Structure formats: C-alpha cells, structure tokens
Amino acid sequence: MTTPTTATTTRPRRTGSWVPPVVLLVVGVVACAMAASGADDGSAGAVRAVATLAFFLFGPGWAVAGFLRTVTTATRWFLAAAFSCAIAILGAQVMASTGSWHPVGGLYVLVGLATVPLVRLAWAAR
Amino acid sequence: MTAGTGMTRLISLVERARPEPDGAAPDDVEGGAPTWHRLRPWTPLALAALAVALLPLAAVTVDLDAMGGLGLGGVLPVWGWASIVLAVAACVLEIARPRPVALALLTGVLILCTTGMPSVVEPAARLGITWLHAGFVDAITRAGGVPRGIDSRLSWPGFFAQWAWIQDAAGMRQLDTVLRWAPIAIVGAWAAGVFQIARGLLGGTRAPWVATWLFCGENWIEQDYFSPQATAMILVLAVLAAAVGPLAAPATGPRRAAEPRYASTEADTVELAAVRPYRVGALIDRVRWWLSGPSRPDTDRLDVLIQWGGSAVCLAALVAAHQLTPFAIGAQLLVLVVARRLWGRHLLLVLVLAVTTWFVLGAAEFWVNQLGLATSSVGQVGSSISGGLGDRLVGDVGQLVGKFGRVALAGATWGLALLGAWWRWRQRRELVVLALAAVPVTIVLLQSYGGEVLLRILLYGLPFLAVLGTEALRVLHRRWTSVALPVFAAGMVLLCAAVVVLRGGNDVYLSVRPHDVQVVRETIEAAPAGTSVYTLGDHAPLGIERLADVNQFNTAADCQPIIDDPIRCVLANPPEYLVVLRQGDAEGVVLGGRSPGWTRQAIAEFVAEGWYRIQRVEGDAVVLERTRNP
Numbered sequence: 001m002t003t004p005t006t007a008t009t010t011r012p013r014r015t016g017s018w019v020p021p022v023v024l025l026v027v028g029v030v031a032c033a034m035a036a037s038g039a040d041d042g043s044a045g046a047v048r049a050v051a052t053l054a055f056f057l058f059g060p061g062w063a064v065a066g067f068l069r070t071v072t073t074a075t076r077w078f079l080a081a082a083f084s085c086a087i088a089i090l091g092a093q094v095m096a097s098t099g100s101w102h103p104v105g106g107l108y109v110l111v112g113l114a115t116v117p118l119v120r121l122a123w124a125a126r
Numbered sequence: 127m128t129a130g131t132g133m134t135r136l137i138s139l140v141e142r143a144r145p146e147p148d149g150a151a152p153d154d155v156e157g158g159a160p161t162w163h164r165l166r167p168w169t170p171l172a173l174a175a176l177a178v179a180l181l182p183l184a185a186v187t188v189d190l191d192a193m194g195g196l197g198l199g200g201v202l203p204v205w206g207w208a209s210i211v212l213a214v215a216a217c218v219l220e221i222a223r224p225r226p227v228a229l230a231l232l233t234g235v236l237i238l239c240t241t242g243m244p245s246v247v248e249p250a251a252r253l254g255i256t257w258l259h260a261g262f263v264d265a266i267t268r269a270g271g272v273p274r275g276i277d278s279r280l281s282w283p284g285f286f287a288q289w290a291w292i293q294d295a296a297g298m299r300q301l302d303t304v305l306r307w308a309p310i311a312i313v314g315a316w317a318a319g320v321f322q323i324a325r326g327l328l329g330g331t332r333a334p335w336v337a338t339w340l341f342c343g344e345n346w347i348e349q350d351y352f353s354p355q356a357t358a359m360i361l362v363l364a365v366l367a368a369a370v371g372p373l374a375a376p377a378t379g380p381r382r383a384a385e386p387r388y389a390s391t392e393a394d395t396v397e398l399a400a401v402r403p404y405r406v407g408a409l410i411d412r413v414r415w416w417l418s419g420p421s422r423p424d425t426d427r428l429d430v431l432i433q434w435g436g437s438a439v440c441l442a443a444l445v446a447a448h449q450l451t452p453f454a455i456g457a458q459l460l461v462l463v464v465a466r467r468l469w470g471r472h473l474l475l476v477l478v479l480a481v482t483t484w485f486v487l488g489a490a491e492f493w494v495n496q497l498g499l500a501t502s503s504v505g506q507v508g509s510s511i512s513g514g515l516g517d518r519l520v521g522d523v524g525q526l527v528g529k530f531g532r533v534a535l536a537g538a539t540w541g542l543a544l545l546g547a548w549w550r551w552r553q554r555r556e557l558v559v560l561a562l563a564a565v566p567v568t569i570v571l572l573q574s575y576g577g578e579v580l581l582r583i584l585l586y587g588l589p590f591l592a593v594l595g596t597e598a599l600r601v602l603h604r605r606w607t608s609v610a611l612p613v614f615a616a617g618m619v620l621l622c623a624a625v626v627v628l629r630g631g632n633d634v635y636l637s638v639r640p641h642d643v644q645v646v647r648e649t650i651e652a653a654p655a656g657t658s659v660y661t662l663g664d665h666a667p668l669g670i671e672r673l674a675d676v677n678q679f680n681t682a683a684d685c686q687p688i689i690d691d692p693i694r695c696v697l698a699n700p701p702e703y704l705v706v707l708r709q710g711d712a713e714g715v716v717l718g719g720r721s722p723g724w725t726r727q728a729i730a731e732f733v734a735e736g737w738y739r740i741q742r743v744e745g746d747a748v749v750l751e752r753t754r755n756p
Contacts (some may be wrong), residue, residue, distance in 0.1 A: 006142055011401045021616060028605075031296070035296075035297065038297075040299070047290065048296060053304075067428065068428075068429050068433070070426045071372075074321070075322055077318070078318035078364070081315055082319070082436075083436050083439065086361055086439045086444075089447050090282040090443050090446065091437070092290065093287050095291065096271045097488070101271050101272055101689070103290070103291050106295065107295040126237070
C-alpha cells in the first residue's frame with residue numbers, strides 16, 4: 001500500500017488563477033469610486049474602508065507577485081502582502097517627504113499603476 | 127509456511143518498497159501513522175470549527191476585572207482553554223492524515239485561538255504603546271506630512287506614513303478596530319513567512335508546518351502589535367524566504383571545486399607541489415572558490431528577477447520604517463553571503479546603500495540632535511542585559527511566574543534548537559541556520575535601544591530557532607515513532623496554553639477598555655493647545671490624538687516609573703489634566719507593591735491640597751483638572 005502525500009496540494013502552479021487579480025482590481029476600483037464620492041459614514045463608509053484596506057494590503061503586491069511562475073498559491077499571497085506593504089511604505093514616505101500629501105490622489109495613482117499588470121494576469125490565466 | 131502466507135508477505139514487502147508518488151520526500155510520510163488513516167477527512171475541520179465557536183463564549187464569560195498578577199491566564203474561562211485544545215487537536219490530526227489539505231486554514235485557527243485570544247476576549251487593543259502609534263499616524267494625517275520635534279520614532283516614519291495614507295484614503299476617522307485585530311493578521315503573515323523559510327531549509331511538506339507552529343508557540347515576545355517592528359518583520363521574512371528559497375545558491379564546497387585542478391594530471395600536481403605546499407594551495411583555492419561567487423539558482427529566471435527586485439524594495443522600505451531591523455537582517459544576509467548560500471548577494475549592497483542614504487537624508491535630524499543619546503549605549507552589553515532581563519524580573523508572585531516562564535521558554539527554545547543544530551551538523555556538516563539564529567545577538571553591541579533589544583534579538587532569530595527545533599523533533603520522531611504523535615500533541619497543547627498565559631501575563635495593567643480610550647480621547651480633544659495631559663501609570667492609552675499641540679508625555683525628571691512616587695512626579699511638572707484609570711492602579715499593585723486603591727488616595731490628596739479638582743468621573747476613570755500651580 002502506498003501512502004498518499006501532500007505533494008500535489010503544495011506543488012507550485014505554473015499559471016495563477018484569474019480570480020485574485022480580478023477581485024483585487026474590482027476592490028481597487030470600488031475603493032476609488034467610494035473615495036471620489038466622499039462616503040465615510042454608515043455602511044458606505046464601512047465598504048469604503050474595507051475595500052481600501054484590502055487593496056492596500058494585497059493589490060499592489062499581487063501586481064508583482066502574480067507574475068511568479070514557480071511558487072505556490074500560499075507563497076504568492078504572502079509575497080503579495082509583503083510587497084504591498086513595502087510599496088505603500090515607500091509611496092507614503094515619498095508623499096510625506098516631498099510635501100505632496102494627497103492620500104486619495106495617491107490611491108488613484110496606485111490603483112491605476114496596478115491595473116495594467118492585474119488585467120494582464122487575469123487575461124493570461126483565463 | 128504455506129504458499130498463500132508467503133505470497134501475502136511478498137506482496138506486503140513489494141507494497142512497502144514502492145516509491146512515493148510525485149517524488150515526495152520521506153519526510154512527507156512522517157506522522158502518517160496508520161491509526162490516523164481511518165479518520166474522517168472532516169474531523170479536523172469540525173474540531174477547528176468547534177474551537178472557533180467556543181471563542182465568543184470565552185469572550186462573554188471572561189471577567190477581566192478579576193485579573194491579578196497572572197494576567198489573562200488567571201481569568202480565562204474553560205471555553206478559552208477548550209478552544210486552544212481543540213485547535214491544537216485539529217492541527218495534529220490533520221498533519222497525521224495521509225493527505226492533509228487544510229493545514230493553512232487550521233494554522234490560521236490555531237493563531238486565532240492562541241495569539242489572537244486577547245484580541246477576542248478583550249474589547250479593545252491592548253498595550254498603551256499601540257495607541258501611541260495610532261497617535262503618530264494621527265499626527266501625520268493632521269499635518270499632511272511628518273511633523274518634527276514630537277518624537278524620535280518619527281525619524282523612521284515609513285510605517286506611520288503608510289497607515290496615515292490608508293486611513294485618509296479609506297476615510298477612516300480612527301484605527302481602533304485595526305489596532306485590536308492587528309496581532310492576528312500580523313502573526314498570520316509572519317507564520318506564512320516562516321513556513322516559506324522552513325520549506326526552503328527543511329524540505330518536505332509536513333516539517334515546515336511543524337516549524338510554523340513552533341514559531342507561533344514560542345512567540346511570547348509580543349512585538350506583533352500595531353507597530354513598525356511588526357511590519358518590518360513581515361518584510362524581513364519576505365526577504366529571508368527569498369534568500370533561502372529562490373535566491374539561494376546551490377550548496378557547493380571548495381573541495382569539489384579544487385580537486386579537479388590538483389588531481390587533473392600528475393604533472394600538474396607535481397608542479398604545484400613544487401611551487402607551494404599542498405595546504406597553502408588548498409587555502410588559495412578555497413579563497414578563489416569563495417571569491418568566484420555562488421552558483422546561480424536553478425529556477426525560473428523571471429521568478430529570480432522578481433524575487434530579487436521585490437526583496438530590494440522590501441529592504442528599502444524596511445530602512446524607512448524601523449531603526450533596528452535593517453541591522454539585524456544585514457547581519458543575517460552577511461552570514462548567507464559569507465557561507466556562499468545567497469546568489470542575490472547584491473541585496474546586501476542595496477541594504478547598505480539604503481541605510482546610508484537614510485542616515486544622511488531621512489534621519490539626519492535624529493542623528494544630529496541626538497547623536498549622544500544614540501551612541502551612549504553602544505557596547506553597553508551589561509546595561510542591555512540588565513535592562514532586558516534583570517530590571518524586568520519584578521512584581522508580585524503572578525508577575526514573577528509569567529516573567530520566569532518567559533525566560534524558561536526562551537531557554538527551552540534555544541535548547542531544542544541547539545539539539546537540532548547538532549543533528550544538522552552530524553548529517554550535513556552545516557551550521558548556517560544556527561548562525562542565522564544567533565547572529566542578531568551582534569546588534570546588542572551596536573544598539574542604542576535599551577533593554578528591549580533582547581526581545582528583538584530573540585524575535586529576529588526565532589524563525590531559524592523554530593526550524594532547528596523542528597529538525598530536532600524530526601529526529602526524535604524517527605527514533606520513537608510509536609509515541610511521537612501523542613507526545614507531540616501533548617507538547618503542543620502545553621506550548622500553546624503557555625504562550626497564552628505568558629503573552630497575557632501583564633494584561634492586568636496592559637489591557638485597555640473602550641471607555642478608557644473614550645475618556646482619554648475626549649480629554650485630549652477638549653484640552654486647549656499647549657496644555658499637558660498625563661496619566662497615573664506608564665501603560666495607559668495616552669497620545670492617541672493631537673500629539674503636536676497637546677503635551678502627553680510625562681517629562682518629569684527621575685520619575686520612571688511614575689508609580690514609585692506619584693505625588694512628587696506629578697508635582698514636579700504638573701499637567702493641566704491628569705487622567706486616572708483602573709489599569710494605573712493595577713500597575714502599582716502588581717509592579718510597585720502598592721495597596722489597591724492607591725490612585726484614589728493620590729486623587730484625594732491632590733484635591734484636598736487644592737491643586738486639582740475632579741472634572742469628570744466615568745465609571746472607574748477619573749479626570750482631574752489643575753486649579754492652581756503647586
């Protein structure tokens with residue numbers, strides 16, 4: 001009798017799923033739309049907060065880590081979080097240091113920059 | 127022996143000898159004892175669901191006001207303990223199954239039930255320092271940049287600026303919810319990073335999960351609150367996971383590289399032997415081998431490029447976010463470079479350039495104004511050790527149990543790791559992992575960080591200590607296979623229960639209640655610009671807002687901690703507003719040996735002397751307003 005293993009469940013995937021980039025893109029667009037509408041109270045405010053937080057935590061990083069070809073899904077998510085964190089720190093530092101503190105504008109720029117790679121990833125994985 | 131019996135035995139032998147599918151390493155079957163094969167696949171998931179379901183019961187039934195010196199562990203109801211046991215049982219049963227598929231999810235449940243227990247049962251973020259960090263974020267959002275002259279920690283504002291950006295972009299007025307749940311998210315990210323590192327160093331599919339659980343169980347250090355160092359640790363783990371994974375150079379040795387040159391032809395050997403003795407030649411070849419650089423990793427080139435670039439970005443962000451961490455990871459990367467185990471060794475150069483740039487540009491104000499302070503404790507190993515260890519071992523019996531327990535767990539962590547390192551040395555002649563765990567010790571010689579540096583050193587080395595500990599457990603498992611799983615399960619239960627007790631050991635004065643925050647926040651908001659707001663106690667949620675225009679630090683000289691002599695400390699530099707919370711009273715009782723109600727006596731004295739009047743009473747929180755200057 002052979003003993004099945006978990007090797008198959010943790011084997012790196014050559015192509016990622018299209019779901020995460022699409023979801024992150026939608027989340028980013030929702031965050032931008034809610035920021036543009038100025039919603040910061042009630043349920044709309046909660047949706048805006050969650051969408052913005054989710055995009056900041058994973059969106060920019062996934063636009064980079066999504067292109068990795070020989071890593072597991074878990075690794076991709078971890079690196080997406082770490083890279084997102086690093087990008088947000090550097091972006092915020094640049095805004096704070098140069099005296100150009102425009103948080104909502106910065107969000108637009110970040111979502112805009114991440115859009116192309118996220119669309120590319122979703123297209124490649126469809 | 128009958129023919130039938132012989133055939134059955136032969137078939138059994140053939141089955142045993144059949145190789146594992148998918149090229150699985152032998153490690154892949156460790157723990158897969160036949161007893162557990164009969165388990166229903168959903169059993170671990172059901173146990174995990176039950177563990178999570180018990181958490182609200184624990185939150186409802188816990189009596190936080192009854193906390194004593196033992197902290198959260200002394201008041202955690204049976205539902206809380208049961209959820210810990212169930213979470214551990216779920217993890218152990220799943221890893222023992224032939225084909226575990228839910229280890230990531232179950233590890234998340236384990237973190238929720240152990241590290242996350244205070245976040246679940248306590249209604250607001252613990253630790254006053256967490257609220258101060260929210261205050262730094264608030265200061266940046268109000269100023270639209272990094273304000274100067276508030277606190278030296280704002281010389282490394284990357285983390286605070288990041289959250290100020292998120293807060294403003296998300297339209298959030300406060301970060302209270304983020305503060306409360308941050309430890310769970312942070313430890314979850316750390317666990318993912320440790321898993322990647324363990325996979326690179328241990329191989330297999332089960333051992334990395336064991337290392338991850340060990341890391342979570344041994345992490346009593348509690349640097350995973352809303353803080354720059356917690357974020358910095360995520361970046362560090364991402365870089366280290368790449369360094370021992372896709373960017374790791376395949377292991378080669380100088381002997382292998384040198385031998386063909388010396389043994390290629392007899393003439394060569396004779397000629398070289400005539401020029402220099404063999405030992406000298408071997409030494410030179412060893413140096414040449416080292417200088418020739420590590421081998422290129424045999425993985426996808428695009429992946430290598432992305433991982434290298436991502437790691438470089440993480441290092442740059444790290445330098446802007448935290449003072450101490452770049453030096454720790456610099457030392458660890460140096461170990462990998464010296465051992466020729468890192469192909470992407472230019473990352474070290476990136477780090478040096480980033481630190482130098484930040485030193486010159488970003489943190490120039492700090493270095494210019496506080497150079498004496500920054501360098502005064504360089505090389506002061508004794509003061510660091512006494513500040514990190516000796517000065518902290520004070521308090522009542524419950525406090526001492528928790529504090530000596532932390533020392534014992536740190537010792538046990540190192541002991542198990544040394545056992546693993548010994549085995550690793552016997553099997554592979556390799557000490558790099560041990561060096562990675564130990565090298566952060568060097569920052570104790572270079573820091574100006576006070577006693578807390580010992581906690582950081584343990585934290586930076588902990589991922590590798592967990593890896594080595596798992597190596598030791600792997601060997602023990604092979605020797606005592608029949609009892610390994612039950613013993614491991616029992617050990618995990620003890621470890622996870624211990625970490626809840628040890629982490630929550632100071633909660634009697636570190637836990638914060640929402641109405642404490644509300645009272646402090648409203649007092650700060652109402653205070654005119656230029657006035658001062660203090661609290662009786664050193665761990666209150668002070669500095670939440672308006673750090674730039676309301677003085678919220680106890681600046682009285684020789685008054686640390688304030689509980690030692692509250693009257694003198696307050697009168698030395700009397701604030702306009704004095705907030706007295708329950709936790710300040712508890713702090714004096716368990717740390718300063720004061721009798722319960724000592725803050726009430728202080729209030730009575732302040733009022734009786736006419737220095738202060740009671741402005742507001744909100745439950746057991748009291749706000750005093752200064753009436754005349756003493």
